[in-house]
Amino acid sequence: MNDMPSDSGYVPPKVWTWEKPSGGHFASINRPIAGPTHEKALPVGKHPFQLYSLATPNGVKVTVMFEELLAAGHTGAEYDAWLIRIGDGDQFGSGFVDINPNSKIPALMDRSGPEPVRVFESGSILVHLAEKFGAFLPASGPARTEVLNWLFWQMGSAPYLGGGFGHFYAYAPVKIEYAIDRFTMETKRQLDVLNRNLADRRFMAGDEISIADFAIWPWYGQLALGRQYGAGEFLDVETYEHVQRWAKEIDARPAVKRGRMVNRTFGEPSEQLHERHDASDFETKTQDKLEG
């Protein structure tokens, strides 16, 4: 079908070549090739877990998980969180690529065992930590399956929200009606999927909070709270009443508040903890806020 001229007048070439930046926010960090662009070792702190991340929704999933594990008494979940500035290309440094060959945050090095283990993709990190500590994911049975159903739902769905809706609504250099309509429709459908599920459940997979909530809330919970892409009114997020109730309940959890602050480089300075190396780091920030 590609030799048929379209309304736009654009006919794709026989072979695509990388001729120009495609433009828009984040254009400078998008490339058609993988691998490192420069040699750079990563810092290593004192804790068993070394996290290299940024407080995007995918990053927040993992810092919320660590803070929830610590709040639940899993003292082995102490972590150093190092800032990866994706706008500066930190994710293309050789040390980072060794952990995550996909050059995306978050990336984790688990140094709690005899050999360091690399863990990449936020969903994989959540499962890895949940299994290590026996927390927020049942070990077996239907309850485990239901948590994983929703965790994988998030992984397969959020690209339509972030890489689709968010990009074309907020970041692309030109407003393309077809693309905005396409991804808006899908985003609203996804919000409705969540709303129906939460109509008779407290949390995504049942009565207990789980890694499914930690994965879904940073994207769809924060979207419902009007924090993503300035799109709350456009998506009419207030109409998803069960998502609203759930989003607010999770938002109020102290561990979630802490998790949101880690590796954060935007918003109020008092809410930005660029690196996290100790539980007391949050107290310092709280003190700043009280004195600020």
Added chain:
Amino acid sequence: MNDMPSDSGYVPPKVWTWEKPSGGHFASINRPIAGPTHEKALPVGKHPFQLYSLATPNGVKVTVMFEELLAAGHTGAEYDAWLIRIGDGDQFGSGFVDINPNSKIPALMDRSGPEPVRVFESGSILVHLAEKFGAFLPASGPARTEVLNWLFWQMGSAPYLGGGFGHFYAYAPVKIEYAIDRFTMETKRQLDVLNRNLADRRFMAGDEISIADFAIWPWYGQLALGRQYGAGEFLDVETYEHVQRWAKEIDARPAVKRGRMVNRTFGEPSEQLHERHDASDFETKTQDKLEG
């Protein structure tokens, strides 16, 4: 930024409303709301596993998994595969939505235990079956983590290939250069990520085939073999030499050949097994082919 007119002349409204089909292939099945559109119970066969699916890449992941389990001697993995015609809206029937509230194939009902367990999202189905049979996913340790890293990589990456590149290159009613460029660049980057990983590994997570391969091959392996979107030349897939080697090795596996046939409604009639209820169903098809 949305009150600033863009080059396109399109300014998004304050609140999006569903006014018209967005057009293009699959337009009729895209909606901004979830839930069932009609009452319809699903058929149930004799085997422990009831699969409701279609031979898209996400469907093929699961039928390959079942066929590989059976080939490896896991006789408990017998399954009935029922056809879900997404163009006809079968995924919006009440019985299907009860299994997968997201109305996407594949959906699985595991009837091997005391209570039926619903499993949705292809990644979740792969993990569920792998853990049930202790196959294609190590039970613990770094090898398990590496398989899950790549499994989650697939879940988070393929929407850019299927919902992004495939849609704008092959299915959208108009060729939008910006969108095609954006998703082509990302698709080629993903192919390069795989190519680099496979440069010194036989399979995605190491020396052993795993659910990571079963997840990635139907999308990226078949893309590399020129079977997706007629885009082989456009993406210059031949240049990803390690992906080529891996894609061909997996393509040659008898269980993969069988898995590709199940719930298939396109291509050669002799390769279409609309429903699968018994191992002998494939033999009948082979006989058709020899006689055809």
